[in-house]
Structure formats: C-alpha cells, structure tokens
Amino acid sequence: MKLILLILVLVLLFFSCKKGGVNDCSKDDYKYDFINSSKIDTTSDMGRLFYQINPGSYIVFRYTHIGPHCNNIADEGYTDYVVFQVPSSTTSFIYQDSQLSGMLVLFNRVCFCVPGAHSVVSGTVKGTKISSSKWNIEINVALPSTSDKLIINKTFTLQ
Numbered sequence: 001m002k003l004i005l006l007i008l009v010l011v012l013l014f015f016s017c018k019k020g021g022v023n024d025c026s027k028d029d030y031k032y033d034f035i036n037s038s039k040i041d042t043t044s045d046m047g048r049l050f051y052q053i054n055p056g057s058y059i060v061f062r063y064t065h066i067g068p069h070c071n072n073i074a075d076e077g078y079t080d081y082v083v084f085q086v087p088s089s090t091t092s093f094i095y096q097d098s099q100l101s102g103m104l105v106l107f108n109r110v111c112f113c114v115p116g117a118h119s120v121v122s123g124t125v126k127g128t129k130i131s132s133s134k135w136n137i138e139i140n141v142a143l144p145s146t147s148d149k150l151i152i153n154k155t156f157t158l159q
Helices: 002-016 097-103
Strands: 029-045 048-055 058-066 079-087 092-096 106-110 117-119 123-131 134-142 149-158
Touching: 029 079, 048 106, 048 117, 058 134, 058 149, 079 097, 092 097, 097 123, 123 149
Parallel strands: 029 149
Antiparallel strands: 029 048, 029 058, 058 079, 079 106, 092 123, 106 117, 123 134, 134 149
C-alpha cells in the first residue's frame, strides 16, 4: 500500500512541475536596417556615452540583436545595437580601426546592466550600395566592454 501511495505522489509531482525548455524562451531576433537623411547625436553623462538618431545629412546603419528572453527568469533579456553613419552621397566605403571613430561606430547593450554606448575602435566596416533601399554591409569588429567579436555580412534594408 505504501508503494502505491509513493508512486501516486511521485506521479503527481512529476505532472505538477512546470518543465523548462525551449518553449519558455524566445529565439534570437536580428534586424539590419538603415535610415536616410539622419545622423547620430551623442551626449555624455557621468562618463557614459549615449546616442540618439535624429534628422541629418548622413545615412545611419543599425544592427539590432534581441537576445533570447526566458519567461521564468527576471532581468535576463538583452538587446545589442551597433550603429554608424556615412555621408549621404556615399555609394561604397571601407573603414578600419582608427577610421571607425569618424563614422561614429557605436556598440550599445541594453540590459539590466550599466547603461551607455561604447565607441568601436578595432576592426573593419565595409559597405556597397545595391539600390536606394538596400546595402551590402560587412562588419568585423571587436565589441568594446565585452570579449566578443561581431562578424556580419548581410543586406541592410531601408527603414
């Protein structure tokens, strides 16, 4: 009788527990876009760099990676942004290392962490205009404030 009761309790416990898994978490989401007639404006507050995309005379490119978020974990999700600008008349470009600061190549991780963007100073950013609504963009940079590298070879589309 005790064995039957023990088995019944174990079965109830097994079916009453919520199982974690892939269904509890969102998948990574990636976006690659650009904005014509815009510019990146930066401000600094207590040693942290912040940016905003405003109307201007540049093309601003934006890579967005929305990381997975699990419903049962608080403060776990994050979003990474890499933004940079080139003059509007540009049809192709290649910038490396020290030239990246002139393009305002910025990396920003939005999470439950210290806010602020960081200037990307190591790597290569290259682009070729395909049409008025598409660019081929290659990015191979070291992300500041992390030990990660970002390598992208994608078509960015007009927002």
